[in-house]
Amino acid sequence: MMKFLIFSTLFSITLGQQLMSLSSFKGGNERNDLKVDAPFGIYVSATSDSAAVLANIYVVLEDGNKTSLNQLRNNKLLQNSGELQPLVVPASAYLTTSSSTTALKALNGVMFLCSAAQLRDEKFHVIDVSMSQTINLQTTTGDGTYFFLNTHMGTNPYRSSIISQWKQGGYSRAFLYAGFPLGGTQVKNTQIFSNPMVSDKFDNALFSNVEKFSLTNTVAFYLKVSNGGPSFRIEPGYSNVDGTTTTSTTTTGFYMKNVNGADNTVTIHTKRDNKYTGSCGANTHGHLPGGKVSVSVNDGASQYDDNSAVNSFFTPWSVPYVGENFQISSSGGVDGGVYYVQYFTLQGPAKSGSTILPGRQTTAGPGGPTIPGHVETTTKSSGQTSIPPAPTLPGHVETTTKSSAIIKLSLFAIVLIGVFGV
Known part of the structure; x- marks a missing residue:
């Protein structure tokens, strides 16, 4: 578990965001610094955790103002929706609680620290x-x-x-x-x-x-x-x-x-x-x-x-x-x-006549057989297909800006998130 947390934290810091398990923090009034370049935003999801425990865990800003995690998980745009609102951190913040580290390890919630760019993005x-x-x-x-x-x-x-x-x-x-x-x-x-x-x-x-x-x-x-x-x-x-x-x-x-x-x-x-x-x-x-x-x-x-x-x-x-x-x-x-x-x-x-289905075949890849009777409408400017009654769509351009090694590392982190609950 500790190896995963170290890996996850290092990986996240490199990219400016962090997704952290609440169970990873230390209790006993220790100071858990939140290390993301300021300004940043804090979101908390902890649906199944005790309100009493969360109410005794605080995020403390540099000016001394503190907000409990129970307040943060209920900080929603509308109370009948799930859209969370961030706690904005202008400079620095840390998490602290008088609860024990053992009590924190029983938590299932997560904290997301968004980047400055995400904090500014209205969408x-x-x-x-x-x-x-x-x-x-x-x-x-x-x-x-x-x-x-x-x-x-x-x-x-x-x-x-x-x-x-x-x-x-x-x-x-x-x-x-x-x-x-x-x-x-x-x-x-x-x-x-x-x-x-x-x-x-x-x-x-x-x-x-x-x-x-x-x-x-x-x-x-x-x-x-x-x-x-x-x-x-x-x-x-x-x-x-x-x-x-x-x-x-x-x-x-x-x-x-x-x-x-x-x-x-x-x-x-x-x-x-x-x-x-x-x-x-x-x-x-x-x-x-x-x-x-x-x-x-x-x-x-x-x-x-x-x-x-x-x-x-x-x-x-x-x-x-x-x-x-x-x-x-x-x-x-x-x-x-x-x-x-x-x-x-x-x-x-x-169909214009009887069709005989092909027998057992092997793996297909790009450039496989043509679909019989399937009309593919291609727009010259975008190179895309429409499925009636949907209209032809503009081409979707996704530029690869990260190496495949980074992508594999990211996917590995996603798997670990699922396995270990972060």
């Missing part, structure tokens, strides 16, 4: 997943970052969030990432979910239908939006997709392996109409040392498999038909590994 929001709430970003303009913290220990798995009732249209873009936002330009193809979606057969395809999904055992994740964004419901809890059926013939959904969860097989049935052509596929990435992830499309005796080791950048693949179901599984990974799968089904034009 940077921190939201506590402590209640059911609707996030409506459809009327927003420009770019925005929405950072979610879940410290709810009453869900199974704990710290899990359900996202449902997703509505999105127009030219909006939404990209979901694990961990906490570091500022700067995001690295291409590291999102765990996006709408519009990128595949090996289309770029930036906006899906009007998104399946309900869960982020399991995840304390921190964030959404980057532009040109507006989605409207969705978020709440503490877990929705098991195993055995479910998609709600539309053209749709996208998401599955992630529970951190520390045992290897298992998840089956998602597809809603389809055999009178039409179509395609389906998935993007997969994560951190599963020594293991492999298998995503297959199955239809009776026909099966198409993508079985590979996952890494920091998602691997897209697709097949030129819609099978009866997806099956997602992992094998050989060490405890604490995590992976993410965004899948899609896409109904095309009506």
Whole structure:
């Protein structure tokens, strides 16, 4: 645990933000300096922690003013929402309490120290997943970052969030990432979910239908939006997709392996109409040392498999038909590994004649088979695809500004956050 805290702190300081477990602080009236370049903001999420314990832990500013952590976790924009407001630190601050270090170790909450740039950004929001709430970003303009913290220990798995009732249209873009936002330009193809979606057969395809999904055992994740964004419901809890059926013939959904969860097989049935052509596929990435992830499309005796080791950048693949179901599984990974799968089904034009589904095949990569009957409308200026009835989207440009080594380090830190509860 201590090795992780040292690693996490050093990594965070380098990038100007910190996500800290409340259980990492020392009690007994010790001074715990908060080491981030000023000015910075302090946010606290501690949904399942005792109010009495939090009320006896204080953040003390350089002028002597002090605020309890219980006050900070309740410092919300509106009391019927989860949006947190920061305690602004102009110069320096430290945390102290008369409670024992042992008492602090029992805490499950977290403290996020945002950078000066994030503090100045009117479109940077921190939201506590402590209640059911609707996030409506459809009327927003420009770019925005929405950072979610879940410290709810009453869900199974704990710290899990359900996202449902997703509505999105127009030219909006939404990209979901694990961990906490570091500022700067995001690295291409590291999102765990996006709408519009990128595949090996289309770029930036906006899906009007998104399946309900869960982020399991995840304390921190964030959404980057532009040109507006989605409207969705978020709440503490877990929705098991195993055995479910998609709600539309053209749709996208998401599955992630529970951190520390045992290897298992998840089956998602597809809603389809055999009178039409179509395609389906998935993007997969994560951190599963020594293991492999298998995503297959199955239809009776026909099966198409993508079985590979996952890494920091998602691997897209697709097949030129819609099978009866997806099956997602992992094998050989060490405890604490995590992976993410965004899948899609896409109904095309009506069939002109009988179609024979391909038999069992091997791994597909970029440049796979053409989707029969699938019309891909490409805008010359942006090189992107529209899925009727959604309009053609502007090209999404994500410039890689960090090395792959840093990205792997970041993903490793995200996995450790999930494992150790920070």
